[in-house]
Amino acid sequence: MYRKIMIPVDLAHLDLIEPALAQAADLARHYGAEVCYVGVTANTPGSVARTPAEYQQKLEVFANQQAKVHGQPVSAKTISSPDPIADLDDELIRAIDDVGADLVVMPTHPPKHLDVIMPSHGGKVATHTKASIFLIRP
Amino acid sequence: MANDPQDEKPQEPSTASEGIPAPEGAANLIDTDYVIGQDNITASPMGIDVDLHGKVFMVSSIVILLFVILTLALQDQVEPIFDSMFTFLTTNLAWVFLLGANVFVILALVLIFTPLGKVRIGGADATPDFGYAGWFAMLFAAGMGIGLMFYGVSEPLGHYGTAMGGISMGEDGLRTDWAPLGGAEGDQAGAISLSMAATIFHWGLHPWGAYAIVGLSLAIFAFNKGLPLTMRSIFYPVLGERVWGWPGHLIDILAVFATLFGLATSLGLGATQASAGLNYLFGIPDNNVTLVLLILGITLVALGSIMLGVDKGVQRLSQLNMALALLLLVFVIAVGPTLMIATGVFENLLGYVKNLPALSMPFGREDANFSQGWTAFYWAWWIAWSPFVGMFIARVSRGRTVREFLIAVLVVPTLASVVWMTAFGTTAIDQVVNAGITEVQDAALELQLFTMLEYLPLSAITSFVGIVLVVVFFITSSDSGSLVIDSITAGGKVDAPKPQRIFWALIEGAIAIALLLGGGLGALQTAALTTGLPFTLVLLVGCYAIVKGLMSEPR
Numbered sequence: 135m136y137r138k139i140m141i142p143v144d145l146a147h148l149d150l151i152e153p154a155l156a157q158a159a160d161l162a163r164h165y166g167a168e169v170c171y172v173g174v175t176a177n178t179p180g181s182v183a184r185t186p187a188e189y190q191q192k193l194e195v196f197a198n199q200q201a202k203v204h205g206q207p208v209s210a211k212t213i214s215s216p217d218p219i220a221d222l223d224d225e226l227i228r229a230i231d232d233v234g235a236d237l238v239v240m241p242t243h244p245p246k247h248l249d250v251i252m253p254s255h256g257g258k259v260a261t262h263t264k265a266s267i268f269l270i271r272p
Numbered sequence: 273m274a275n276d277p278q279d280e281k282p283q284e285p286s287t288a289s290e291g292i293p294a295p296e297g298a299a300n301l302i303d304t305d306y307v308i309g310q311d312n313i314t315a316s317p318m319g320i321d322v323d324l325h326g327k328v329f330m331v332s333s334i335v336i337l338l339f340v341i342l343t344l345a346l347q348d349q350v351e352p353i354f355d356s357m358f359t360f361l362t363t364n365l366a367w368v369f370l371l372g373a374n375v376f377v378i379l380a381l382v383l384i385f386t387p388l389g390k391v392r393i394g395g396a397d398a399t400p401d402f403g404y405a406g407w408f409a410m411l412f413a414a415g416m417g418i419g420l421m422f423y424g425v426s427e428p429l430g431h432y433g434t435a436m437g438g439i440s441m442g443e444d445g446l447r448t449d450w451a452p453l454g455g456a457e458g459d460q461a462g463a464i465s466l467s468m469a470a471t472i473f474h475w476g477l478h479p480w481g482a483y484a485i486v487g488l489s490l491a492i493f494a495f496n497k498g499l500p501l502t503m504r505s506i507f508y509p510v511l512g513e514r515v516w517g518w519p520g521h522l523i524d525i526l527a528v529f530a531t532l533f534g535l536a537t538s539l540g541l542g543a544t545q546a547s548a549g550l551n552y553l554f555g556i557p558d559n560n561v562t563l564v565l566l567i568l569g570i571t572l573v574a575l576g577s578i579m580l581g582v583d584k585g586v587q588r589l590s591q592l593n594m595a596l597a598l599l600l601l602v603f604v605i606a607v608g609p610t611l612m613i614a615t616g617v618f619e620n621l622l623g624y625v626k627n628l629p630a631l632s633m634p635f636g637r638e639d640a641n642f643s644q645g646w647t648a649f650y651w652a653w654w655i656a657w658s659p660f661v662g663m664f665i666a667r668v669s670r671g672r673t674v675r676e677f678l679i680a681v682l683v684v685p686t687l688a689s690v691v692w693m694t695a696f697g698t699t700a701i702d703q704v705v706n707a708g709i710t711e712v713q714d715a716a717l718e719l720q721l722f723t724m725l726e727y728l729p730l731s732a733i734t735s736f737v738g739i740v741l742v743v744v745f746f747i748t749s750s751d752s753g754s755l756v757i758d759s760i761t762a763g764g765k766v767d768a769p770k771p772q773r774i775f776w777a778l779i780e781g782a783i784a785i786a787l788l789l790g791g792g793l794g795a796l797q798t799a800a801l802t803t804g805l806p807f808t809l810v811l812l813v814g815c816y817a818i819v820k821g822l823m824s825e826p827r
Contacts, residue, residue, distance in 0.1 A: 176766045177394070177401065177495070177670055181309035184301065184498035185395075216401045216668065217755075218767045220581020252579070252770060 136165045136266075140235035142226055142255075143171045145182045145192055151241050154270045158239040159204035161268075168207045170233045171197045174225045177214040186214035209233070223258040230265050242269040300824050302497040302508060306516045312763050322772060325763035327521050332528040332761060339533075339799065340783055343792040354798040358652075361805055363640075366648035370634035372808040373651050377481035379815050380488075380682050388822040389675030393488075394495040396826065400671030402587060409590035410582075410668050412685055413748040415483055415661045416475070418542055420597075420692055421742050426720040427474070428697025429704065429713055431467030434642075436460070450641045453630055460705060468616070468697055469623040473631045474647065475689040476624060477682060479654035482811060484681040486662025487669065489814040491677070492821045495670050500764020503527040503659055503810070509820040510813055524760050526806060527659040531760075532776075533800035534657055535753040536783040540793045542746050543567050543784065545718035549739050552719055553732075564785055570743060571781030574750035578773045582668065586751050593744045600737055601695055607728050608699035609706075616694045624690065652804030655811060663759070664752045667766065674822065700724045750780060 141158050143151060162169045175182065175189045183189035190212040197210040211233055215221045230238060242256030249257070260267040313326045343350050362369075383389055392398055400407065434450040438457025442448040449455065452470040456462035489506040499505035504520035511519055543566040551558035577585035605613050637643040669677055703709040703724065715723040725734045754777040755766075761776075762768035787793045 178501045178667065178764070178766050179308055179494060179498045180765060180767060181307060181312075184308070215583075216670070216766075217581040217583060219770055220579065220585070221583055 136161065136167045136237040138168045138170060138233065138235045139165075139237045139239055140170045140172055140230060140233055140265075141238070142240050143173050143193065143196065145173060145189070145196065146180075153272065154239050154241040155200065157268065157270055159200065159206075161237070161239065162204050162206040166206065167237070168209065169197075169200065169204070170209045170211060170235060171200065172211045172213065172226065172229045172233065174213045174215060174218050174222050176218045177216055186212055189214070223255055223262070226255070226259050227262045230259075230263050235265055237266045237268060238263070239268045239270065242271060244271055300496065300826065302493075302499060304499070304508075304513065306513070308500045309763050309765055311516075312765070321769040323765065323768045324761055324772070325524075328524045328528065328763065329761040331521070332525045332532075335525065335529060336532060336779075336783075339796070340786060343795050343799075344786060344790040347790070347792045347795065351792065351795040351798075354795045354802070358798045358802055361802060362644045362648040362652065365805065366637075366644045367634040368808055369648045369651035369655070369804065370632060370643070372655070372812060373478045373481060374632050374634065375815060376485045376811060377477045377682075379818070380481050380484045380678050381477075383488075383818070383822075384675055384678045384682075388819075388825075389673065389678070391492075391496075391674045391822050391825040393491045393672050393674065393677060394670040398495070398671040400669075402583075402668055405594075406587045406591055407668060407672075408680060408684065409594040410587055410748075410752070411665050411681060412688065413590040413593045413745065414664045414752045415480065415685065416689070418538065418742060418745040418749065420475070420689070421721060421738065421745065422545065422718060423471070423475070424692055424696035424721065425700045425712065425724050426717050427471045428467050428693060429700050429720065431470045432463050432701055432704075433713065435463035435466045435470075447638060447640060450645065451639060452642045452646075453627065453639055455639075464698075464701055464705075465619065465623045466627070467701070468620040468694065469627040470631065470642070470646075471693050471697060472620060472624045472686075472690050473628065474650045475693060476686040478632070478651065480682045480685050482651075482654050482658040483661045483665060484678055485811050485814045485818065486658045487665040487681060488674065488677060489818045489821065490663055490666035491669050492674075492818065492825070494666065494764075496825055497821060501663065501667060501766060502760045502764040503663070505764070506810075506814045506817045509817045523810065526803060526810075527663075528757055528760050530656045530800055530803040530807065531660040531753055531757050532780060532783070533796055534660065535750060536780050536787070537793050537797035537800055539567060539570065539746060539750060539780060540784040540788045541797065542742065543570070543788065546739060546742050546746075548716070548718045549722055549735070549742065552722055553735050553739065560789060563788055566743075567781050567784050567788070570746050570750060571777060574747045574754065575774060575777050577747060577751040578754050578777060579770065582755065586748065586755070587668075589744065589748050589751070593741070593748055596737060596741050596744065597692075600734065600741065601692060603730075603734060604695045604699055604728070607730075608695065609702045612702060613695050613698050616698045617691055620694050621687075621690050649801075652801045654804075655807045656801055656804040658807060658811060660753050660756050663756045667755075667759075696721070696724070699728070703727055750777065754780065 193210040197208040256269040494501040
């Protein structure tokens with residue numbers, strides 16, 4: 135049913151996306167789908183990588199590790215942004231079309247009052263894309 | 273090798289920095305073991321994520337808090353101390369500011385014409401993040417903005433008055449007048465020309481030279497060398513790995529201090545001026561309630577803008593800003609003395625170039641009042657602002673070549689200042705000289721723009737546009753400033769959690785309100801200005817770092 139699953143990955147906070155990774159791996163195996171790991175990073179030097187190219191390199195290594203877990207084809211895409219914190223949602227929404235994903239698996243948090251001023255990324259992405267979104271709560 | 277300060281030879285990108293790929297296309301990364309954010313503290317108090325550089329954040333917060341409390345509690349004692357400190361700096365060390373600023377301008381101008389100008393920020397194949405219109409609007413709105421609104425009328429008028437008055441000597445043989453250079457006693461044309469040259473001098477190459485040096489050195493060391501985007505990075509060629517320790521912390525703390533107090537005090541003083549304008553135009557009571565509401569409003573819009581980010585928030589506001597400013601400028605040119613302004617632009621540019629060597633001379637000045645009270649004051653101001661403006665323009669300038677950067681940061685804004693100052697200054701002087709209207713000259717400083725507009729058609733609309741511009745200029749300074757402080761206190765991370773930037777924007781507004789109500793804004797502004805001296809030295813190091821850094825870039 136799904137041909138390409140996209141997972142937004144933050145290499146600096148891998149612990150937070152563990153459940154999403156496991157779910158995506160199961161789904162990928164079930165549907166025989168390709169998994170695309172997408173990272174949005176600052177174009178300034180950061181904690182994970184000092185250049186966007188280095189981030190892409192690390193993301194590819196990560197994707198290949200995941201491929202060993204689920205045995206499905208993988209790809210990695212790094213998006214660099216001048217203000218990743220603010221542009222994250224838009225960049226992810228654009229990436230869904232760019233990579234041609236039909237399912238997005240991403241972690242989110244339970245609704246909270248703060249969402250009024252700072253909506254969750256998962257919720258924001260889900261309202262702006264045609265692809266199916268699987269939001270995983272901790 | 274790549275991090276050896278003695279190494280002058282251009283590096284092959286493949287040999288630099290063990291295995292870390294160049295940003296985009298050839299660039300020469302610095303080889304360091306420092307991991308950005310390694311000294312950061314991450315926590316999640318009350319469900320709000322934070323990611324901060326422990327020492328820089330803690331020390332600067334405590335220093336800022338202490339300063340505010342001290343100023344509020346001991347206002348009468350503190351103010352004279354800061355004042356005498358600053359007077360000492362501008363009288364005795366004026367030459368440091370003047371000399372330093374000349375170095376910045378000369379280096380920036382020279383770099384345009386050298387092969388080093390071909391180096392691209394962010395690597396040889398990097399593409400710009402922002403289009404020309406948005407990029408330039410952001411540079412200009414962060415760099416000057418508000419001052420143009422207030423000094424566009426009052427500074428040419430002020431210099432014109434003192435120049436006409438000519439030289440007067442005190443009993444001690446020192447000049448007591450405030451005329452620039454030798455003045456132009458009784459010579460109307462000469463006084464106009466001199467006053468415009470002096471104004472453009474203060475708003476032309478020199479302020480932008482300081483911004484360009486900070487901006488360019490930070491951009492090169494962040495985007496091409498892979499160091500964090502904070503002030504300390506430009507010290508890498510001098511201090512080496514020590515920049516990650518206390519010497520670096522101190523530089524960053526000083527930058528936070530200068531930026532926050534610079535912003536908070538101008539937010540407070542700006543609100544005072546906007547409130548005076550509102551009172552003058554609409555009779556809205558000019559009291560504390562209006563002031564607090566204005567600051568709250570400005571802070572709220574700035575908050576919205578930083579939540580939306582650089583691209584959708586700051587950039588769009590800056591563009592709105594530019595459009596409004598352009599509208600006002602075109603209007604003044606059209607309904608003012610159009611011919612005088614048109615010829616004035618060229619005459620003033622010429623007058624500026626002609627008087628530039630004398631005006632920028634650091635030594636043997638006879639016009640002490642002017643060169644110390646005006647020029648050194650301005651230079652301290654621009655330089656104290658340079659960490660903030662420089663860091664912000666560095667962040668949005670990836671993908672530009674050094675030459676493009678310098679032309680956009682140095683030459684274009686200077687020309688824009690020439691046109692702006694000529695339009696507003698000439699119109700005001702024309703009112704005084706040819707129409708015999710003296711109200712503008714007599715009006716309070718913050719009302720001179722509005723008084724001038726009153727003698728032009730459609731003054732209700734233009735004055736309102738004027739006030740909106742003042743407010744929007746503040747918002748664009750406030751939002752970009754909060755982003756800069758956030759990234760310095762997060763150890764150079766620009767992707768620290770959102771609540772942090774909100775925190776800084778709120779603190780800025782809170783300090784402005786506290787000082788406005790409790791008094792002491794002027795004292796704190798003076799304190800911010802005194803950081804101009806250490807930053808002059810920081811910028812001189814920046815000059816060295818730029819040359820050093822660019823020499824080792826592939827071009």
